Amino acid sequence: MAKEILVGVDLGGTSLLAIATNTEGKILGEKKRKTRAKEGASAVLKRIAETIRDTVHGAGARLKNVRAIGLGVPGPLDPKTGVVLHAPNLGPTWNNLPVAAYLSETLGCPVYLANDVNVGAIGEYALGAGKGFRNLVAIFVGTGIGGGIILNGKLYRGTRCSAGEIGHTILMADGPLCGCGKRGCAEALASRTAIEREIRAGILAGQESLIPTIMEELGRESMSSSVIATALEQGDALTQDVVARAEYYMGLLVASIVNVLDPEVVVLGGGVVERLGTSYIEPVRKTAERYYLNQLDKDRIHIVETQLKGYAGVLGAAILADQSWKRAQKPKATKPT
Amino acid sequence: MAKEILVGVDLGGTSLLAIATNTEGKILGEKKRKTRAKEGASAVLKRIAETIRDTVHGAGARLKNVRAIGLGVPGPLDPKTGVVLHAPNLGPTWNNLPVAAYLSETLGCPVYLANDVNVGAIGEYALGAGKGFRNLVAIFVGTGIGGGIILNGKLYRGTRCSAGEIGHTILMADGPLCGCGKRGCAEALASRTAIEREIRAGILAGQESLIPTIMEELGRESMSSSVIATALEQGDALTQDVVARAEYYMGLLVASIVNVLDPEVVVLGGGVVERLGTSYIEPVRKTAERYYLNQLDKDRIHIVETQLKGYAGVLGAAILADQSWKRAQKPKATKPT
Numbered sequence: 001m002a003k004e005i006l007v008g009v010d011l012g013g014t015s016l017l018a019i020a021t022n023t024e025g026k027i028l029g030e031k032k033r034k035t036r037a038k039e040g041a042s043a044v045l046k047r048i049a050e051t052i053r054d055t056v057h058g059a060g061a062r063l064k065n066v067r068a069i070g071l072g073v074p075g076p077l078d079p080k081t082g083v084v085l086h087a088p089n090l091g092p093t094w095n096n097l098p099v100a101a102y103l104s105e106t107l108g109c110p111v112y113l114a115n116d117v118n119v120g121a122i123g124e125y126a127l128g129a130g131k132g133f134r135n136l137v138a139i140f141v142g143t144g145i146g147g148g149i150i151l152n153g154k155l156y157r158g159t160r161c162s163a164g165e166i167g168h169t170i171l172m173a174d175g176p177l178c179g180c181g182k183r184g185c186a187e188a189l190a191s192r193t194a195i196e197r198e199i200r201a202g203i204l205a206g207q208e209s210l211i212p213t214i215m216e217e218l219g220r221e222s223m224s225s226s227v228i229a230t231a232l233e234q235g236d237a238l239t240q241d242v243v244a245r246a247e248y249y250m251g252l253l254v255a256s257i258v259n260v261l262d263p264e265v266v267v268l269g270g271g272v273v274e275r276l277g278t279s280y281i282e283p284v285r286k287t288a289e290r291y292y293l294n295q296l297d298k299d300r301i302h303i304v305e306t307q308l309k310g311y312a313g314v315l316g317a318a319i320l321a322d323q324s325w326k327r328a329q330k331p332k333a334t335k336p337t
Numbered sequence: 338m339a340k341e342i343l344v345g346v347d348l349g350g351t352s353l354l355a356i357a358t359n360t361e362g363k364i365l366g367e368k369k370r371k372t373r374a375k376e377g378a379s380a381v382l383k384r385i386a387e388t389i390r391d392t393v394h395g396a397g398a399r400l401k402n403v404r405a406i407g408l409g410v411p412g413p414l415d416p417k418t419g420v421v422l423h424a425p426n427l428g429p430t431w432n433n434l435p436v437a438a439y440l441s442e443t444l445g446c447p448v449y450l451a452n453d454v455n456v457g458a459i460g461e462y463a464l465g466a467g468k469g470f471r472n473l474v475a476i477f478v479g480t481g482i483g484g485g486i487i488l489n490g491k492l493y494r495g496t497r498c499s500a501g502e503i504g505h506t507i508l509m510a511d512g513p514l515c516g517c518g519k520r521g522c523a524e525a526l527a528s529r530t531a532i533e534r535e536i537r538a539g540i541l542a543g544q545e546s547l548i549p550t551i552m553e554e555l556g557r558e559s560m561s562s563s564v565i566a567t568a569l570e571q572g573d574a575l576t577q578d579v580v581a582r583a584e585y586y587m588g589l590l591v592a593s594i595v596n597v598l599d600p601e602v603v604v605l606g607g608g609v610v611e612r613l614g615t616s617y618i619e620p621v622r623k624t625a626e627r628y629y630l631n632q633l634d635k636d637r638i639h640i641v642e643t644q645l646k647g648y649a650g651v652l653g654a655a656i657l658a659d660q661s662w663k664r665a666q667k668p669k670a671t672k673p674t
Contacts, residue, residue, distance in 0.1 A: 076631070135496045147597070156488065158599025159472050160637065165596040168630040170589045173509045173526075182628050184589075189510075252507045252521075259502040260484070260597070262495025291519050293505045294413070300497065 003067040005059065007052055007109075008318030010072045010116060011044075013037055013089030013143075018051045019314045020059035023067075023322065025127050027311075029059030041093035049106045066109045070321030071099065072119035072313045076162055082113050089143075112324040116313055118155055118164060120306075121148020123316030124267045128307035135263040138306075139166055140270035141250065142225075144179065145187045149261065155320075167191065171252055189249040192272050196223040198242040209238040225275035232276070247280060251287020258301055259293045269306030281305050340404040342396065344389055344446075345655030347409045347453060350374060350426030350480075353381075355388045356651045357396035360404075360659065362464050364648075366396030378430035386443045403446045407658030408436065409456035409650045413499055419450050426480075449661040451492075453650055455501060457643075458485020459492055460653030461604045465644035472600040475643075476503055477607035478587065479562075481516065482524040486598065492657075504528065508589055526586040529609050533560040535579040546575040562612035569613070584617060588624020595638055596630045606643030618642050 005028070009018045012035060019030040031051050035044060048071070056063055075087030075094065082100020104111040114122075121130075121138035130136040136150040145167030149156040156163055167187035168180055175184030179193065188194055200223075203209050214230050215223065231239035254266050266288075273280055285303045292298065306312055342365070346355045349372060356367040368388050372381060385408070393400055412424030412431065419437020441448040451459075458467075458475035467473040473487040482504030486493040493500055504524035505517055512521030516530065525531055537560075540546050551567045552560065568576035591603050603625075610617050622640045629635060643649055 149597075151488065151493065156598075159601045160599060160631075160634075162631050162634075163597065163599035165599075165630045168596040169506070169593040170508055170628065171510055173512075173586060173589055175510075180630055249510060252510055256506040256593075257597070259505040260486075260500065260594070261493075262497055262500035262502075264496045291507065293502045293517055294497075294499055297497075297499075 003065055005056060005061045005065045006067055006318040006322050007055065007069040008072075008119070008314035008316070008321065009048060009052065009069065010119070010313035010317060011035065011048065011090075012074060012116070016048060016051060017310070017314050018048075018055040019311070019318065020055050020061065020066075021315070021318045025315060025319065027315075028061070029055050030314075031055045031058060035090070037090045040091070041097055044090065045099065045102050049103055052103075052107060063107055063109060066107075068321035068325035069103065069107065069109050069111045070119065070317030070319070070324070071103070071111060071113050072116035072317045073099070073113055074116045077113050077115065079113055079157070079161060082111060084113065110321075110325055110328070112321050114155075114317065114320050115146075115148075115161070115164070117146030118148040118157070119314075119316035119320055120146075120269065120312040121150055121164075121267070121316065122155055122319055123308050123312035123314070124269070124306055125150045125316075126319050127315055128312060129267045129304045130265050133264040133302075135261070136265050136267060137166070137257050137261060137263045138267040138269060138312075139250075139253070139257075141191060141268065141272045142270040143191065143193055145191050145253075146270075151261075166253065166257060169253060169256060171249055171256070186249060186253045190246045190253065192223070192225060192228070195228060195242055195246050195272070198245070199223060199239060202238045202242065207238045210234050210236040211239060225271040228272070229275045232279070243276075243280075244283065247283040248287050251284045252291060254284060254288035254303060255291030258288065258297060259291075263301065265302040265304060267304055267306055269309070269312060273305060274309050277305060340402055342393060342398045342402045343404055343655040343659050344392065344406040345409075345456070345651035345653070345658065346385060346389065346406065347456070347650035347654060348372065348385065348411065348427075349453070350411060353385060353388060354647070354651050355385075355392040356648070356655065357392050357398060357403075358652070358655045362652060362656065364652075365398070366392050367651075368392045368395065372427070374427045377428070378434055381427065382436065382439050386440055389440075389444060400444055400446060403444075405658035405662035406440065406444065406446050406448045407456065407654030407656070407661070408440070408448060408450050409453035409654045410436070410450055411453045414450050414452065416450055416494070416498055419448060421450065447658075447662055447665070449658050451654065451657050452483075452485075452498070452501070454483030455485040455492055455494070456651075456653035456657055457483075457606065457649040458487055458501075458604070458653065459656050460645050460649035460651070461606070461643055462487045462653075463656050464652055465649060466604045466641045467602050470601040470639075472598070473602050473604060474503070474594055474598060474600045475604040475606060475649075476587075476590070476594075478528060478605065478609045479607040480528065480530055482528050482590075483607075488598075503590065503594060506590060506593060508586055508593070523586060523590045527583045527590065529560070529562060529565070532565060532579055532583050532609070535582070536560060536575060539575045539579065544575045547571050547573040548576060562608040565609070566612045569616070580613075580617075581620065584620040585624050588621045589628060591621060591625035591640060592628030595625065595634060596628075600638065602639040602641060604641055604643055606646070606649060610642060611646050614642060
């Protein structure tokens with residue numbers, strides 16, 4: 001068997017998903033593990049390597065058949081050196097960590113890193129809701145709000161590979177404090193964390209809510225997307241009000257991004273969007289369309305839900321690995337003689 | 338003489354500037370006229386053609402020496418067909434107007450159109466404050482707020498050539514009404530129009546201000562950038578307060594754009610910025626730096642004043658004309674046999 005297997009890994013703060021695909025993006029095998037970030041970077045890196053090995057074997061292949069491995073990481077990194085600069089969700093042991101070097105040495109395959117939301121955008125662009133478009137913006141709503149930008153068919157990384165921090169667009173000057181320490185960012189208004197904060201504030205202020213009961217019944221300590229969705233289904237007025245506001249802010253964010261970047265399609269994904277589905281997308285679209293500068297954009301710009309859901313990141317990572325590997329094979333361009 | 342002259346024209350609501358340059362961007366001649374938009378599109382187009390002819394002759398050249406003409410237009414247009422879709426500042430006769438076809442027929446030279454702020458961005462990128470950088474965002478503050486985006490050394494136009502509407506990034510959900518009909522756009526908070534509105538509101542509310550006297554002395558009916566600058570120089574407290582707020586909002590806008598696009602340089606231009614200079618740039622920079630997601634960006638991202646000032650647009654238009662002309666000369670790529 002030739003080197004025809006690609007591996008994509010999505011490293012999250014809670015769990016770790018790996019897939020093996022063929023060169024057409026068909027999934028041949030997958031493994032999911034807990035990240036156990038508290039055990040520190042060495043233990044997590046070892047676990048990633050094991051998971052990749054298991055995934056490849058589970059797909060009936062061997063490591064020597066692996067063309068390249070792509071890893072989506074939740075934090076800033078240097079794609080050239082394969083070093084993760086830092087990763088707040090993984091803890092302080094992830095500072096200036098040569099992740100690609102460690103994994104490629106351990107596994108004997110080339111390893112390429114990218115930001116987790118960027119690989120999500122690549123996945124949706126190549127195989128999901130963005131198929132057939134050239135300019136795409138992907139926005140992932142969960143604990144935070146992340147984004148990936150595809151322009152003219154290519155991932156736009158920016159000058160220092162930190163483009164796409166759409167969650168830190170300021171939507172409300174002097175608004176609520178954001179996890180980043182500033183005020184009024186989209187993330188502070190429309191993320192799951194923001195929704196949770198508002199619902200807790202409402203309950204503290206004495207508003208009735210089914211949320212505490214639902215959390216107890218589902219055995220959750222944090223207000224997950226499932227808790228929020230269940231409360232909406234049961235007609236909880238406080239949750240309906242808070243989520244409607246979050247959707248409104250997300251609509252303003254989409255409109256701002258459309259006015260600046262003029263994409264063909266905006267893909268919305270992440271825990272909250274996947275769990276709420278159409279009931280989330282529709283009000284976001286309504287607000288966004290009202291705020292487009294060019295009202296013709298209503299009929300031209302697609303605001304759609306992620307198609308690959310939890311697989312956008314791993315598929316994007318595998319695709320990015322393949323692209324990077326191909327680029328590395330090419331001889332440097334020389335002048336024609 | 339070979340076809341070595343380029344012409345750049347910047348068509349504004351009030352005035353019309355044309356230059357002739359050599360292929361290195363050296364200005365060989367220039368003419369400025371009133372636009373007199375009220376006379377309607379036919380009269381204005383005739384005036385543009387005359388101005389171009391005069392400019393070329395004034396540079397000691399002839400129309401047959403002109404390689405290409407670039408025209409910056411204040412409104413959406415189709416660069417492929419050379420049709421201006423509409424131009425609110427020029428009036429209703431500018432709907433679906435085949436401007437490039439008319440001018441190229443009248444003058445016998447190829448004519449290329451672009452949005453006026455986009456040509457401003459190209460000018461600064463190629464010959465001004467953005468020289469040597471690859472990723473640049475230009476923001477022009479005047480009656481409105483416009484923007485141009487250069488990514489990887491190329492003008493980013495977006496899917497329908499409407500990218501760069503940075504003035505319609507929403508900075509304050511449900512904020513003041515904008516000229517576009519929506520609420521809370523940067524333009525409604527930080528443009529000259531927004532500054533004027535706030536100062537007038539302050540005066541109506543009974544605050545003391547030197548503004549009415551200054552306007553009378555300068556013989557102005559509208560609150561021009563010069564009026565605002567004079568009031569600041571004379572220590573007018575109301576104007577100081579209002580301008581400080583506008584600068585703060587502009588800082589938030591710059592930070593939002595940096596977080597999304599990760600450019601190397603943000604060039605600020607337009608009437609307000611040019612008139613206020615460093616005293617405007619410094620507070621904008623201070624706020625922007627506070628709002629960068631990545632605090633390392635403080636030392637990496639340059640926020641600078643336009644260098645070409647009123648010439649950014651015409652020089653950019655001439656450069657764009659040259660680029661478009663060169664592209665038109667190239668034979669279509671064919672596969673090597």
